[in-house]
Amino acid sequence: MSYIFYRFQSVLFFLLFFPSFVQGKLEKSQSNTLILLFHGLGNRAASFNTMKKKLEQAFPTASVVALASTEGTKSISASIEEQTVINFEELSAKVKDLDQKSMILIGHSQGGLRAYSFLKKYGHLNIKGLVALATPWEGIPGARVDSEMLSHHLTVPVLNDLRKLSVDLGYAETDLEKKLILNVQVNQAVCLCPGAKDLIEGSAFLSEVKQSLPNVPVPILAIGGGQTDFSALLTKRKRHRFKALNDMYTFFVVGKKHLNQYHDMQIPLYSQHALNMLPKSKYNFKRILIKDAFHSTHVLDLPVPKYKAMLEHPSVLHAVIQFAKIIVN
Template sequence: MLAIALRLFIVLELAVYSTLALHYFAATPLAAGLFALAGVLGLRLWITGLTYVFTWLHHSPWPRLGPWQSVAMFLAEYAAFIVNFVLISPFERLWMGTDRLRPDSERPPVLLIHGFGCSRAAWWWMRRRLEAAGWTVATISLEPIYTSIENYVEPVSRRIDEVLAATGAKQVILVGHSMGGLAARAYLRRNGGAKVARLVTLGTPHAGSELAKFGIGENARQMTPGSAWLATLASEAPAIDTLVIFSSHDNYVIPQSNLELPGAQNMAIDGLGHLSMVYSPRVAEALLDGLDPVKRGNKV
């Protein structure tokens, strides 16, 4: 389980940093603790910076941002990294609880599908925004983390059936972030769209990402540009109402042109990183508009 693995990793990381401070710098216990905390934050700052270096080297043509906009984007992405992988995901049960499924005769329930290396905890903030707007929201954790995306189809299918049974609805709306959008498309390819009203993807690498070459697991290999799996997905996907929301400055899906999906409505939002999309008020507003059939119809 991801939450347990993250907790163990953070504890081990803190222990290593504290030991180094105590052994090599003769630090006091308080200073060693502060050093360890700085190490945890610093490592994630370095990782975030590394993604942007790689992005700069391989990016698509994109709208230019001013210096302050660029700094704000970087800090928001770094904060999203900390919030997701240090504060929320390691303690998923505390933050998420169970999904609050209820019957709604007017609107279908929404099933949120997370991305690579994450869990349902990634939706903590976005789920609250959708529920505040009156939507019934369900989540799912895709496990194991590093396996074929095809292995997620059956769990997604079961979760859809559970949500439909609990709410009495005939269809759900699938919303996938990053790899979650590909998992949703894999489900549709295998099962069709009878139980799905529409699909919305956020920052999904529809044509893969160069960064996936450095990822772990079969799912990373499948998200490599030009993979046979992506080619099959593109050739056999059923036609379904689809909205693609992406950032022109995504720092995980490279080049950013791979975020677009032919035949779908593609909507670009500038100045956002990949992880920060699920914590962005601008993305939440675009998503809510995309979920509303009236507003959605006016924008097609």
């Protein structure tokens, strides 16, 4: 112990008696930091409001920018690569000295892939790391579900669960059944558009990601959600497990060929964690699972409990900030 103290006593002396200098160095590194937020499919920059506020508190001298140029239908009608260019043009107009900035990219859902596309296309910029939140690296199997498939799986046990859950949530008995049918119809229409086509398993875009991801030059943190239980939507837990509904929905989201049944009500965990693309741990790719995190603020147009959505979950916020601190400092 005496040797360790002797070895580092000059460093300890400096930290103790010149803390303002050390703090100044940290603030200088942060002031040169740009944190970019990429929203998900059909979403808006405001979806990052909670996370943006937390990041600004954690890094008071950094610039946190939630990109807004591909909000709403633009993230559906344009391909991910086209959206990447639009986002870069927006950023270039807002920040004049991009070449002088150290950047951290944070993307949710489709936005995680847009952030990755940004990293690949603008690699000349000083991008230090990427956080991918509930990102479908391997696609969204749920895109295969159509009205015929849904009708086939709406068995009596499933309908009973839907109706009980609907009543427990304060809706009319058949409201959830109608919401589910409408959700499938809307998803089928959206999947015909370029921004959603890129998310379908085996798409040209995802095939390119599969080729390039093992050689990514910066650290990536993939945070996945694992909330598979519809009873979690209830503010007061009921004893009813909604097993038939949960099993059917998991089959729709995950697909039966995968052993890992975790998902976040929209994307399988294996896709969020790129488990088939990067099966080994040697890559520059770290994974975290937040078991009770939902993909977004709503499931079938039903609000999820406060602070359980991916972009507002305390555990997610903590993980993002800790990763950013390592990158910044």
